[in-house]
Amino acid sequence: MSEKISPKDITVLSATMLIPLWAKAVEYGRPDAILHDKEAARMLDMIDYDFTPFAKVKASQVGCCGRARILDEMAQRFIDEHPDAVVVQLGSGLDARYERMGRPNVTAWYDLDLPEVIDVRRMLLPESSNRYLGISMFDEAWTDTVAAHGKPVLLIIEGVLMYFDEAQVRSVFEMVQRKLPGTQVAMDALAQKMVGRAQQHDALKKMNETPPEFRWGVRDANDVLKLAPGSRLIEEIHLSSLCAPHYPFILRLIYKTKWGRENLDVRLMRIQL
Template structure:
């Protein structure tokens, strides 16, 4: 199956697919995703160009595993939840979590991404797809209509939007989603804003892609709206199990480097 029509940000979803599929075959895997292996084998694309991107390959798997863990905690507390994964690409999280018996699970992405997703990961009665931008806020009405606890997941997404767009997104969900709504997402390493040309694999996918947003202190987001509360966050280098190259393992012991060159997994709740 060809993926040559993908470009720009949608093409980056092939990076995370490659990272998870590559990891799954390791005996010491940080994440196991057999569905990623199956999907990658069905796509006609030159994945070899990502070889050598150790930081990103490992980082994608740490990121996915930490978000999976947080999602499981939420679903254990709220088994009747509605889940929506925004910018889902061809991520198989619904399968990876064992197809949880939630009220409903939505995966949302741009039409070209959803078209590929439907061919590789068919919808089910409980897991359906929305082909639109996450800034097309009609999806909020769809989620809210269930009247159940809400979990939003954004993996590898928000860094491609401007601060104004990210704030617009949070304004909308703060206005329209219920108390207890949980948002799980990754915060780009602050040093990478406007520096995608230095990223080890994104620069190989599409040179027009740029990283546009991050904040150095996640608590800053609590000042955007009084409903936003930081529940917890994880610095990804603390969960790498020695898999990052030696030079980075050394540098992460320096507080300045640890804070500015580290990606984070963030759990926010609307109160």
Template sequence: MKIELKGVQETLLIPLAARAFETKSKNPRIKDVKAVEMVSKIEYDFSKFDRKMSKEGVIARTMILDRETQKFVNEYPDVVCISIGCGLDTRYYRIRYNQVQWYNIDFPEVIALRKKLIYENKNVHFIGKSALDISWNDDIYIEDKKVLIIMEGLLMYFTEPEVIQLFCMIKNHFPNCTILVEIMHPFIAGCSKQHDTIKHTDAVFRWGTRSGKAMEKLCEGLHFVKEWNLFDELKSRGVMFRIAGNIPFIRNKNNKIVKLVLQ
């Protein structure tokens, strides 16, 4: 299958490739059979994304988000999960409990590609709209269920006004939700051209924040709960990661997964 993706949309292939590479490795930390299947069906030079730093970061964030999503689902089995900027994410298939209603949101072109590779079912729904298109909120049926919103590899491609706009949209439509989001430090956001995989695309990082706590200023009612540095999952990946993870100047600039609640 030949595909034509440009700019930010092309970056969805980076985590897909990382999950497939990891699944096929000798001692995989995650198993994503669907990622392997999708990579095998797409005619594309995935080798340019086979870079250690980026691959390790993707797997670290995947492990954290899988774990925290599973914890939330364990507590609220009939939760509504909303993956904004889903790309070719396959988290639903790694989560146990089939009562979950899962909504994947991305550009129409991305959702069209998803539909060629992954099927919707009674629990998994696709919405082909921009994250900033306020109408996608009307396509989600929540009743009185708990809502978990996941934003992975997304906000760094937005401007700060767009980030604020998105959080205000979420607050207006899902006022008591829980949010798991990946954040990038402003220093790293300024280094798109040096990034080991992003430099192979036309995408550019546009926003970063120093901490999850700092995100509270984005939207009234947004409260910081906890954050996890990706280095926390990389301690066993070699001396370089162990040393870097213990140097505050380096550690503080690594990506983090942040848990927030809207109240």
């Protein structure tokens, strides 16, 4: 493709999808990469956007890749347990998880995001045997599409929920419990101490636009479970358990402490609603 694609028509919130895309593309070229995503590298070259301000961003570059890898592994464990699964990525952005995981032979795989994001996604990464849904995750219509399969469901929610307040996060869980009972969710959760501090985030503060604010975070897994009564925790992993050796020196020291892990670390969880 000779003409590059401009994401200028997407919202500021949706523009945050360019950060993990950049992070994965950079990681792909490293001999010690913790994530191998050739689609990210390919897509980055197709986008008319100045990524140079991110050149010195270290922690989030590693963190985005570690987060994606851990959630890939959680998703794979679910698929191993439920080969006939229906998998849905909410707020999929430009993530190529379906391709990265080898196009799993599940009943159905849906990548869901706002219509303007799906338009850009289709230009960069056309559907293969997966399907795209251009709809808000708060719209119940997508749950009807998923429920029609009558199969076990996994939702993957990555890099999304921190931009919504607790009531909105609760509403998503309540909707899923009502429309898709028994669904499992693989998700990340920001530390509560980071709420209101998006301007301090090493990558977000480099964006051309004023970044959206962090509005929801957790102290521990119980803060997630309380939003969905009757839910249970299946597994929980701290992001630093994978990424700490790759972080800048000062962060490596912080995450060696109990305080750092409890108060600053991102948590990756798989829960059953």
